[in-house]
Amino acid sequence: MTFLDEYSITDLIHSDPRYQTLRERLDGYRRGSDEYLLALMEELPLNSWPNYKEYLKKQASPLGPSHDLDKSPIFRSIMSHRQLVTCTDHNLKTFFDHFQFAVRMWPQNHCLGVRPYDPVTRTWEPEYKFETYQQVYERAQCFGSGILSLVNVKKKLNLENNNFVVTILSHNSPQWVITDLACQCYDLTNSSLYETLGGETSEYILNLTESPVLCFSIINLYKILTILPNLKYINTLICMDEHDEHKLNAVNESLLNNNIKNSLGENVSLHSMKHVETIGAMTSIPLIPPTPKSLYTISFTSGTTGLPKGVEISQQVIASGIAFSLSTFKVPNHKKGKQCYDMCFLPLAHIFERQILTYGLTRGTGMGFLHQPDPAALVEDLRILKPDALALVPRILTRFEAGIKTNLSKGSIQKNLATNIIDAKSARFTSRSGTDKSIMNFLVYHRVLIDRIRDGLGLSNASYMITGSAPISKDTLLFLRSCLDIGMRQGYGSTESFAGICLSEPYEKDPGSCGAIGITAECRLKDVPEMNYLTQKELKGELQLRGPQIFEKYYKNEKATEEAFDEEGWFSTGDIAKIDEKGRLYIIDRVKNFFKLSHGEYIAPEKIENIYLSSCPYITQIFVFGDSLQSYLVGIVSIDIEGILKLLTDIGYDNGTEEKNFTHWDTTTLIININEDVNLKRRVLTEFNKCCSDSLQGFEKLHNIFVGVDLMTVNNECVTPTLKIKRIQSTKFFKNELDNLYKEGSIIKNGKL
Structure with missing residues (x-):
């Protein structure tokens, strides 16, 4: 299917009556001029027009009923429902155009x-x-x-x-x-x-x-x-x-x-x-x-x-990606016209950070870099740079969460005060969308707690954070939003879509989605009957993408290109998604990653891994494995040390029958004790499974685990550079551990899952 060679954000604004007010605000400038484009960028994002609250209620919708029994309807963004956008303006059709614009506008x-x-x-x-x-x-x-x-x-x-x-x-x-x-x-x-x-x-x-x-x-x-x-x-x-x-x-x-x-x-x-x-x-x-x-x-x-x-x-494709970014990122009014900063932290070899970079270089942002290529230097440099926005992956955010909780638990008075403030903020954010503009927030919460936490992480100027590339717990998003009073935005994309094609809103009262499809692509779902995902039954299936922001081919690889696209030009992502009543996407599984256990139930390990990762803040990596001759699952789990120590301190050991001073354990002692002490391991695994009690069936939960820190790395070839599990390699690498877990047997089989 072909799309118009050029359909810009400016075309959209001048053709869609919903943007009349925005159009009138730009009428004083010559369309396409630098002054016009600068004024346009200051007025974006598009979802502010005509009414942001109405946008939150319905963010994407179907074009019409599906004509295929094994496909869902095609969904497009409410912001540009009639036509997909290819660029910001006819004078900004390449990344180079955008950078030259920034040089003209902000040379110094x-x-x-x-x-x-x-x-x-x-x-x-x-x-x-x-x-x-x-x-x-x-x-x-x-x-x-x-x-x-x-x-x-x-x-x-x-x-x-x-x-x-x-x-x-x-x-x-x-x-x-x-x-x-x-x-x-x-x-x-x-x-x-x-x-x-x-x-x-x-x-x-x-x-x-x-x-x-x-x-x-x-x-x-x-x-x-x-x-x-x-x-x-x-x-x-x-x-x-x-x-x-x-x-x-x-x-x-x-x-x-x-x-x-x-x-x-x-x-x-x-x-x-x-x-x-x-x-x-x-x-x-x-x-x-x-x-x-x-x-x-x-x-x-x-x-x-x-x-x-x-x-x-x-x-x-990159011009479409920049248009998507401009259409969804908001610069707060008090920062308009001022120099803003961002930390270029995630690897530029990965497309996620390149999309963030292109947006920053379009808007005249100062891009800072770590003083040495070590993630441990991040917080030190954040405290100096004080960025206005920041893109991080869930593993870093969960470490932020664990560090904050550990620091707040050091004194009983401090802990109780912090708990009360964070609970109050969480209640506010889950009751209604939007920022907290209450007097109590600015005169009390910020002065007593929030500003101190923000300053400690170098986020005193940050308006929002973006996360993607892996699942993240709703509780983590809500906790960080509450204790930092900052917008949290989760996105979805791939290399084939030049990173993000959808992005959640920063202050929605029901966090957890990846947001609705953006203005530069359209999506639909396809049945995966062997995994029991049927689009006519519910809006779940393999996610397919099409539009200006989607790539056209793999380099010197016609076979892979033919396999990736169907005859109508739809790119099959291999990800299983669901779409909610607001039109927002949730990634819930991966195509083909499934197997049977001895009782005949199909197991989708990636779905299970995503749920553990998104529901349990104590887990940083997980590899779910099932032997077809066994009736239960086992797992290789990388844990957050500070979070686990705090958990064990809170819940005690073996129902309180034996006292242990967990706070004096170093990392090595903790790992050895969990793996060798069945009672302690059962205690930990039970807490992991509790986190997923509403999302997984009993046969989908782990019955035994081997724990460690950063167990799956690129160096041992168990994960890709973007931290996706390599299942065949991981199975070979952890063969002894997996065999021993089944030899030890289920440690919770007689317990309640």
Whole structure:
């Protein structure tokens, strides 16, 4: 099915009578001008027009009845029901258009920032240092020009030749973003490698894309030199860190020495980013702006089986993604026209953070980076940056939750006061939607508790947080919203949809959904009879997507592309979703991940894992396993140490028949005792199962567990870089533990599930 080549947010506003008031507020500006676009962005999101409260009641609706007995109706956003949006405006049809707009509007705004390292004191400076939008733009042009010059001279081609892929292998940094923007300046396609990928996979991607240039952080030099003999097309290596030129020259002279050649006979050379920028400034190749059809990036999915697939994301797709972001994110009135900040924390190799980045760079936001690539540095840097918004995954948010609860439980008076305040806030948020504007909130709750917690986490300026990529407990969302007095937004998307295509509202009284489908895509559900998901019975089934924000094909993989799309252009996500009466999506299961136990019941392990993760704040990872010769399930569970210690302190041991001082146990002692003491393990597992009592049937609950901390990692190949379970590998890796769990037997079989 085809869509209009261009249908912008501005087209929507000028054609839909519901937006008449908004249209009148923009009438003083020439449509499409920078002034018009700036005024438009200040008036968004779209769901504020004509009435936000009405939008909350119905956020998406069907186009009409379904014509297929095995499909649901097609759902579209209420905000743009007649036509799907492809871009923000006809003058903003690529990511590069958006960034240039930001440079014109806010040339002196802070753009990319880090905490500098002081070699004298050997400490990181206590404040961020930023380059402006104008400075970043100039650097990106120089770097892009330098890349073209180096690669094409070796290939003996015209300097403007841009028919190649630039690959990035690095943690998040300003240099990563400048490299991406350099590609924008010259219509170069880029691709990014996860730092956690093994050598074989990195080789596969670099050879598949025939990439001649690899931009990397210095910590990856050993990995690159190890696989370099197997890289057929690389001719230029660029170290992105600010590094001693003499050391890089030593590598060139001693290790490369002009003797290393690729399969095309081209010499392989190593350069610093600064050196490449200098070359680019001298050659000063004219800009080659991308078009909507240009291939922006090839983003490789971290598949749970086999080699990763490369998702082709065009400038059309990314422009749609930015339009979706602008249509749903709200800048509070008191922050309009002011410099805002965001922490670029989640890996840019994953599409989630790239969507957040594109929105930030469109709105003139200052993007901060960790002073070192270690998640443990997050809170320290948040306290300095004080971002206005923040995107995190559930694992980080549950750690925030556990840390807050632990700190609040240290004194009985403090604990009781905090409990009363948080309970009052939770009651308010579950009784009605919207922010808490009560006098009690600002004069008492904030002063006594909330501001202290926000300051401690560096969230004193934050208006909302976004989470995605994995399930999260409703209780966690409500707790964080209550104790931080902050909007919590859960989204859904995939690499194939350039991350988010729906996002929940920040202060809904019934949290837990991923929000309604956005203005740049439409969705429907398809029957999965073997899993008993029937759309005519209830609105549950495999989620299918279609629209401008959905990719068109996998890179050099026609077979996978054909399998992913049907004849009408619907992309099958492989996720099982349900749609509620408001039109909001919930991801509840995964297609094909099911098996039978000995009693004949079908088991959907991913659904069960999602429910444990979203219902039980003590669990950070879980792998559910069932032997077809057994009648019950067992599990490998990574636990939150602070949360479990607090739980055990609260509930006691073995119904109080034996006293144990849990607070003095370190992590190793706790793990050993739970795994070896059946009574203690039963106590813990019973609490886990209580959390899921309303969501799982008895045969779906775990009967025995093996616990630890971060048991499933990319390094042991049990999860993908985006933390999806690899079932075959996990089964092999934990074979001894799983065998022992069944040997030990059900530890709750005679108890109440």
